[in-house]
Amino acid sequence: MLRIASTDEVxxxxxxxxxxxxxxxxxxxxxxxxxxGNGFALAALGVMLCWYGMGLTRLARRRGLTAHxxxxxAAFFSGSALAFxxxxxxxxxxxxxxxxxxxxxxxxxxxGAAPLIIWSRPAPMLLRALPPRIRTRTSAAAKALGLxxxxxxxxxxxxxxxxxxxxFVLWHAPGPYALGMRYGSIGLxxxxxxxxxALAFWAIAIGSSGRHRLGHGARLLFVLTAAVLTDLPGALMxxxxxxxxxxxxxxxxxxxxxxxxxxxxxxxxxxxxGGLAYLAAAAWLFVAWLRDAENRTILSAARSxxxxxxxxxxxxxxxxxxPSGAESIPNFNGNPxxxxxxxxxxxxxxxxxxxxxxDAEGNVGPPLTRxxxxxxxxxxxxxTPDNMSLWLREPQRVVPGNAMPQMNIPAQDARDITAYxxxxx
Amino acid sequence: xxxxxxxxxRSLPVGSVGSHAIGWWGMICAVLTEGALFGYLxxxxxxxxxxxxxxxxxxxxxxxxxxxxxxxxLLVSSVAVWQAERGARRDSWLRQVVGLGSGFVLGVIFxxxxxxxxxxxxxGLSSNAYGSLFFTVTGFHMAHVVLGLLILLALTVWSALGxxxxxxxxxxxxxxxxxxxxDAIWLAVFFSFYITPYLGLRxxx
Numbered sequence: 001m002l003r004i005a006s007t008d009e010v011x012x013x014x015x016x017x018x019x020x021x022x023x024x025x026x027x028x029x030x031x032x033x034x035x036x037g038n039g040f041a042l043a044a045l046g047v048m049l050c051w052y053g054m055g056l057t058r059l060a061r062r063r064g065l066t067a068h069x070x071x072x073x074a075a076f077f078s079g080s081a082l083a084f085x086x087x088x089x090x091x092x093x094x095x096x097x098x099x100x101x102x103x104x105x106x107x108x109x110x111x112g113a114a115p116l117i118i119w120s121r122p123a124p125m126l127l128r129a130l131p132p133r134i135r136t137r138t139s140a141a142a143k144a145l146g147l148x149x150x151x152x153x154x155x156x157x158x159x160x161x162x163x164x165x166x167x168f169v170l171w172h173a174p175g176p177y178a179l180g181m182r183y184g185s186i187g188l189x190x191x192x193x194x195x196x197x198a199l200a201f202w203a204i205a206i207g208s209s210g211r212h213r214l215g216h217g218a219r220l221l222f223v224l225t226a227a228v229l230t231d232l233p234g235a236l237m238x239x240x241x242x243x244x245x246x247x248x249x250x251x252x253x254x255x256x257x258x259x260x261x262x263x264x265x266x267x268x269x270x271x272x273x274g275g276l277a278y279l280a281a282a283a284w285l286f287v288a289w290l291r292d293a294e295n296r297t298i299l300s301a302a303r304s305x306x307x308x309x310x311x312x313x314x315x316x317x318x319x320x321x322x323p324s325g326a327e328s329i330p331n332f333n334g335n336p337x338x339x340x341x342x343x344x345x346x347x348x349x350x351x352x353x354x355x356x357x358x359d360a361e362g363n364v365g366p367p368l369t370r371x372x373x374x375x376x377x378x379x380x381x382x383x384t385p386d387n388m389s390l391w392l393r394e395p396q397r398v399v400p401g402n403a404m405p406q407m408n409i410p411a412q413d414a415r416d417i418t419a420y421x422x423x424x425x
Numbered sequence: 426x427x428x429x430x431x432x433x434x435r436s437l438p439v440g441s442v443g444s445h446a447i448g449w450w451g452m453i454c455a456v457l458t459e460g461a462l463f464g465y466l467x468x469x470x471x472x473x474x475x476x477x478x479x480x481x482x483x484x485x486x487x488x489x490x491x492x493x494x495x496x497x498x499l500l501v502s503s504v505a506v507w508q509a510e511r512g513a514r515r516d517s518w519l520r521q522v523v524g525l526g527s528g529f530v531l532g533v534i535f536x537x538x539x540x541x542x543x544x545x546x547x548x549g550l551s552s553n554a555y556g557s558l559f560f561t562v563t564g565f566h567m568a569h570v571v572l573g574l575l576i577l578l579a580l581t582v583w584s585a586l587g588x589x590x591x592x593x594x595x596x597x598x599x600x601x602x603x604x605x606x607x608d609a610i611w612l613a614v615f616f617s618f619y620i621t622p623y624l625g626l627r628x629x630x
Contacts, residue, residue: 174625232468240475244625 038087041188045087049080052122055129063347068408072120079116082108087191096181097251100265103234106194107269110168111277114198118207157204157214157222164201165229167193172233174244181247201226205281208406216289220282227278234274237267295397298390299381332385334419342413343420351403355424365404371421378402385422389414446595449602456606459569463610466562467617473558474626481553482628487619491545495538496615502531503608506577510601513584513594521584521597528604529577536570539563559618566607566614573607576600 056073059065065073085091086108095102127135142148154160170176171190180187204214205223214222237244243259252262340357343349349360353367374383378399381387392414395404409417474482509524543563548556550564580600583589589597621627 170624173621176624178625228464232471235468236471236475239472242475242477244475 038092038184038188041191042084042088045080045084048126049077051129052076052080052125055125055127058128059125064345066345067410073125074120075116076120076122076125079113079120082116083113083195086113097248098255098257098266099245099248099252099259099262100269102248103266103269106191107273109191109195110198111274114195115202115206115277115281118199118202121208155200155204157218160197160200160204161222161226164197165226167197168230169233177245178247206284216285216292220285220289223278223281223285227275227282230278231271231275234267234270237263238271239267292397295390295394299398332415332419334385334389334415334417336416336419336423339416339418339420342417346407346409346413346417348417368421368424371424373425378404385415385418388418388421392417446599448599449595452599452602456602459606460610463562463565463613466565467613470558470562470617471621471626473554474621474628477628481555483548483555486622486627488545489619491538491542492615492619495535495542496611498531498538499535499608499611502528502535503605505531506601506604509580509584510594510597513589513597514591516591518584518587521589522581525577525581525584525597529574529581532570532574532577532604536567536574539567539570562614562618566610569607569610573600573604576603 052073056065056069059069086105091101091105091108095105127138130138171180171193176186176190180190205219240263243249243263245263246259248262249259252259255262257265343354343357343360348354349357349362351362351364352360353362353369354360355369371383377383377387377391378395380399381391389411391398391404392407393409393411394406395402396406505524506528507524509521509528512518512520512524543560546556546559548559550557550560577600580597584597
């Protein structure tokens with residue numbers, strides 16, 4: 001049975017509950033809707049959104065957006081929208097009435113918003129929003145304070161796994177849950193615990209940085225063990241023959257549900273979509289694992305390629321040049337004109353000195369002059385068109401830890417860029 | 426033409442070399458299966474805890490007087506074994522022996538206190554459902570502790586005899602994994618039986 005709460009009811013559910021945080025906020029001059037802890041969290045979320053938007057516009061103005069940037073930004077905005085929907089009206093009001101709505105709210109934060117935001121890798125975009133001078137100062141200050149070090153220490157997988165699972169289990173026990181319902185600030189602490197530990201959890205499970213970077217097998221184990229443990233409370237809620245959360249009695253009756261029905265729905269919400277999300281993450285990790293193994297095989301074959309293959313790849317190039325935009329390397333499907341445009345879009349010139357590309361005079365990586373005549377790529381791969389596209393797509397897998405960033409360039413883009421680079425003799 | 430190289434038997438390593446030895450993988454697998462066992466046991470406890478009042482549940486909340494200090498003792502023993510492992514890697518004989526030895530002694534104290542705890546309970550293994558669950562789960566854990574103590578004793582004696590060093594520390598690491606596992610399982614058991622009743626997970630009306 002659906003019932004639309006009036007704005008009055010929504011406002012009533014947001015009213016300050018007379019605890020320390022509310023008092024402190026009121027003392028700071030916050031009033032109205034912002035005096036509630038939830039309102040404070042929503043405001044923080046809004047600030048993050050604007051901040052990210054500034055970084056995105058700055059990037060768009062500087063070099064235009066690639067499909068990759070747009071995908072990441074979409075993930076960030078949909079993740080934030082989910083978090084907003086979870087703690088904002090009307091779900092905030094419903095979640096005080098129905099236990100099942102409250103569990104839906106938790107699931108949206110833990111397996112919706114958090115993994116999307118982590119997948120979007122917001123840190124570079126947030127840094128980009130700052131003016132260059134402040135950006136360098138911020139990173140210098142962070143270095144001086146040892147913040148990076150502390151953060152990567154905190155992202156220890158065992159510690160994060162324990163914090164994530166313990167936080168999840170603890171706040172769903174009837175006692176702490178009732179406290180969170182009664183006092184606004186404890187409820188806020190509950191949701192903050194979920195959100196922050198979930199961010200850390202997904203950063204290790206699907207993120208790409210950090211000192212304790214796990215292998216694919218370890219990440220699978222990390223996700224699946226947490227999945228089993230965090231599904232158990234849901235299973236208990238479904239199987240329990242008595243209501244465990246009596247504080248929802250009035251709310252459930254308002255919606256025409258018994259406490260038991262509400263609790264069973266809540267358990268299912270926690271158990272089934274939760275399990276599916278972890279399963280999807282595990283499947284993604286498994287595919288990434290297989291792809292990684294495949295790349296490694298290709299790479300070892302490429303490294304041991306005989307010089308004959310090198311000659312076969314490049315010899316035709318030495319005899320004739322065809323910069324007209326058609327295929328310039330025989331048996332290699334790449335468009336050098338499109339490649340030149342892509343080099344500008346991806347901003348390769350920020351780090352490399354590339355002939356005939358405007359503003360491409362970076363001093364970070366090696367100059368790409370006479371690239372077609374060079375013998376090695378990155379000092380390890382024989383210079384063939386196939387190896388060049390492999391290197392452009394997977395620089396971190398070819399030489400882990402080198403300065404060339406993994407740009408997630410699509411296969412055809414890499415071939416086009418390769419085609420351009422091979423016109424440089 | 427073939428070359429024969431003579432190596433004295435004393436200079437050959439005894440046991441596996443390197444940290445990820447076969448025994449290491451074996452211990453990881455053992456830890457996973459035993460972890461699953463305790464997962465089932467603890468879930469059966471929770472399934473019991475959410476049932477209505479008809480099934481016996483002690484009227485009073487569990488006392489923490491013995492169990493809480495005992496938990497700290499087990500945690501400290503884990504730290505001691507961790508120090509021993511580091512000592513082996515850095516070739517410090519003293520740290521190795523003292524760490525393993527004190528881990529063993531603290532483990533023995535844990536078993537003693539746990540026996541007192543068992544004695545102080547007014548129910549037995551066959552008194553009621555709660556008693557069966559309590560003694561089955563803590564009993565299974567106790568069996569794992571006793572096995573861990575045997576491992577620690579052997580490791581203490583061997584390290585006192587100078588068997589281990591920076592190039593041959595895998596046995597200490599393997600034993601340490603087991604001991605940390607026993608410790609982690611105790612934390613889960615302690616949380617389930619002693620803490621969750623205070624968090625509202627006990628027999629309600």
